[in-house]
Amino acid sequence: MLFDALEKHHDTVRDRRFETLLDGTRAEAFSATAGDLRLDYAKTNIDPTGREQLIELLNATGFVAKREAMFTGEPINETENRAVLHTALRNLDGDPVVVDGADVMPEVLGTLNEMRHFAKAVREGTYQGQGGKITDVVNIGIGGSDLGPAMSVKALAPYHDGPRCHFVSNVDPADIAAVLRSCDPATTLVIVASKTFTTIETMTNARTAKAWMAEVVADPGAQFAALSTAEDKTAAFGIAPQRVFGFSDWVGGRYSMWGPIGLSMMIAIGPDAFDAFLRGGQAMDQHFRAAEPVENLPVMLALVGLWHNQVCGYATRAVLPYDNNLSRLPAYLQQLEMESNGKGVSMDGADLPFHSGPVVWGEPGTNGQHAFYQLIHQGTRVIPCEFLVAARGHEEALHHQHQLLVANCLAQSEALMRGRDLDEARSKVADKFDGAELERQARHRVFTGNRPSVTLAYPQLTPFVFGQIIALYEHRVFVEGVVLGINSYDQWGVELGKELATALQPVVEGTQSADGKDGSTAALVGFLQKHGV
Numbered sequence: 180m181l182f183d184a185l186e187k188h189h190d191t192v193r194d195r196r197f198e199t200l201l202d203g204t205r206a207e208a209f210s211a212t213a214g215d216l217r218l219d220y221a222k223t224n225i226d227p228t229g230r231e232q233l234i235e236l237l238n239a240t241g242f243v244a245k246r247e248a249m250f251t252g253e254p255i256n257e258t259e260n261r262a263v264l265h266t267a268l269r270n271l272d273g274d275p276v277v278v279d280g281a282d283v284m285p286e287v288l289g290t291l292n293e294m295r296h297f298a299k300a301v302r303e304g305t306y307q308g309q310g311g312k313i314t315d316v317v318n319i320g321i322g323g324s325d326l327g328p329a330m331s332v333k334a335l336a337p338y339h340d341g342p343r344c345h346f347v348s349n350v351d352p353a354d355i356a357a358v359l360r361s362c363d364p365a366t367t368l369v370i371v372a373s374k375t376f377t378t379i380e381t382m383t384n385a386r387t388a389k390a391w392m393a394e395v396v397a398d399p400g401a402q403f404a405a406l407s408t409a410e411d412k413t414a415a416f417g418i419a420p421q422r423v424f425g426f427s428d429w430v431g432g433r434y435s436m437w438g439p440i441g442l443s444m445m446i447a448i449g450p451d452a453f454d455a456f457l458r459g460g461q462a463m464d465q466h467f468r469a470a471e472p473v474e475n476l477p478v479m480l481a482l483v484g485l486w487h488n489q490v491c492g493y494a495t496r497a498v499l500p501y502d503n504n505l506s507r508l509p510a511y512l513q514q515l516e517m518e519s520n521g522k523g524v525s526m527d528g529a530d531l532p533f534h535s536g537p538v539v540w541g542e543p544g545t546n547g548q549h550a551f552y553q554l555i556h557q558g559t560r561v562i563p564c565e566f567l568v569a570a571r572g573h574e575e576a577l578h579h580q581h582q583l584l585v586a587n588c589l590a591q592s593e594a595l596m597r598g599r600d601l602d603e604a605r606s607k608v609a610d611k612f613d614g615a616e617l618e619r620q621a622r623h624r625v626f627t628g629n630r631p632s633v634t635l636a637y638p639q640l641t642p643f644v645f646g647q648i649i650a651l652y653e654h655r656v657f658v659e660g661v662v663l664g665i666n667s668y669d670q671w672g673v674e675l676g677k678e679l680a681t682a683l684q685p686v687v688e689g690t691q692s693a694d695g696k697d698g699s700t701a702a703l704v705g706f707l708q709k710h711g712v
């Protein structure tokens with residue numbers, strides 16, 4: 180089996196204290212830098228042999244050829260027979276990328292230019308709403324058409340000098356109603372972001388927004404823009420072609436914010452800062468494509484992930500940004516990683532003989548410290564943690580607070596590694612208790628330690644650095660997918676629920692009976708109907 184040798188090796192290192200591995204050279208040897216990023220994975224129990232075995236495993240998968248196949252536009256999304264080319268969206272120098280015999284770059288760069296013109300016009304007021312300059316932008320989308328731009332606008336808040344941006348995703352009317360209540364229809368631009376332009380939540384919200392606008396302005400369609408691969412459908416919705424920004428099916432939804440789906444971000448921070456974001460992604464692409472495995476950040480991040488999930492058996496991964504502007508990063512990564520690598524069969528359709536990708540979750544530090552870190556430190560399950568931390572924030576006058584933030588981040592990874600043994604715990608409470616009570620109290624204060632973490636450090640969350648970070652995570656998903664032998668670029672697992680929801684709608688509305696539904700579903704429908712659904 181794929182991970183047999185690694186599992187055997189794990190048996191030989193599992194009881195070794197991490198801190199005993201940390202001699203004078205390990206911190207450098209078990210970290211990697213690229214561009215502005217430093218990835219430290221020294222606080223794990225991966226030793227030179229383990230790392231060698233992980234790299235051997237990677238090489239045995241034909242990784243180098245597969246990486247090249249992705250960058251050169253081969254249809255590596257085999258179940259949908261599509262190329263996977265989000266990297267082309269940040270290929271700003273325009274080197275040809277050929278799909279089905281044609282270079283896609285002229286069109287990519289052409290659309291990018293159209294976006295720049297439109298974003299500039301919105302920001303400067305040469306494009307206006309029917310009541311004057313645009314004050315608010317409402318992006319209506321879900322999944323990849325929401326999480327990327329919503330997370331980014333928050334991440335790059337210090338660079339936000341355009342109109343206010345709002346994001347509506349949920350079909351729950353509470354979401355759109357709250358946003359629309361805060362906007363003036365005469366000065367609002369609505370962006371309908373949907374790769375397929377069929378997603379029921381997005382289309383429902385888009386119709387609601389159009390009706391809201393139609394109550395006030397004469398031509399609501401004139402204040403709508405669309406981001407989609409389905410230009411026929413955007414026209415049917417009444418959006419003029421000059422405000423439709425198209426892209427191709429080789430851009431996966433969860434990889435799409437580098438192109439038209441990033442329009443709200445571009446309007447918020449301006450085309451130049453958006454370019455810097457793209458340049459950051461491009462710099463990471465160049466690094467990922469060329470660097471040797473041990474120096475390659477996405478490769479090492481992926482191999483560490485595989486070690487923890489598939490070899491050590493740790494089922495989840497906590498992402499803990501000590502950077503409040505990255506508060507939506509965990510949600511974004513949940514889609515990126517879990518929709519990509521949450522698969523039960525390998526590329527050829529056979530059952531996966533090991534676990535697929537981990538559960539990804541998290542919240543920013545220091546907030547999480549006062550909530551769920553208890554379980555990370557003392558719970559019975561080991562949870563590998565990924566810390567993100569900047570040397571500098573953007574609030575120069577409050578730099579001392581930033582230093583406290585950094586100290587907390589470093590303290591957490593140190594505490595997870597070192598722990599606190601019974602002797603130390605005893606000495607902490609020896610002045611308060613004695614005898615059996617001292618023993619009992621001390622045991623509650625023991626930290627086992629040996630809990631792994633990686634830390635991604637960077638100078639400051641600028642658009643350029645942010646681009647590097649996101650591209651790093653994207654390529655990590657690719658590497659993990661290659662080793663697991665799965666297709667990271669489809670998402671059939673979301674289909675069944677969609678189909679059943681469509682079938683259940685008339686049952687919920689009461690125009691169709693619940694007969695034929697399972698007893699639990701029928702009883703829940705009955706309860707909700709009794710209470711007015």
Ligand SMILES: O=P(O)(O)OC[C@H]1O[C@H](O)[C@H](O)[C@@H](O)[C@@H]1O
Pocket residue numbers: 321322323324372373374375376377378381432433518670673
């Ligand atoms: O952009 P859309 O076509 O509206 O799709 C929005 C989202 O919905 C789908 O169900 C997929 O699971 C996501 O990958 C996608 O990002």
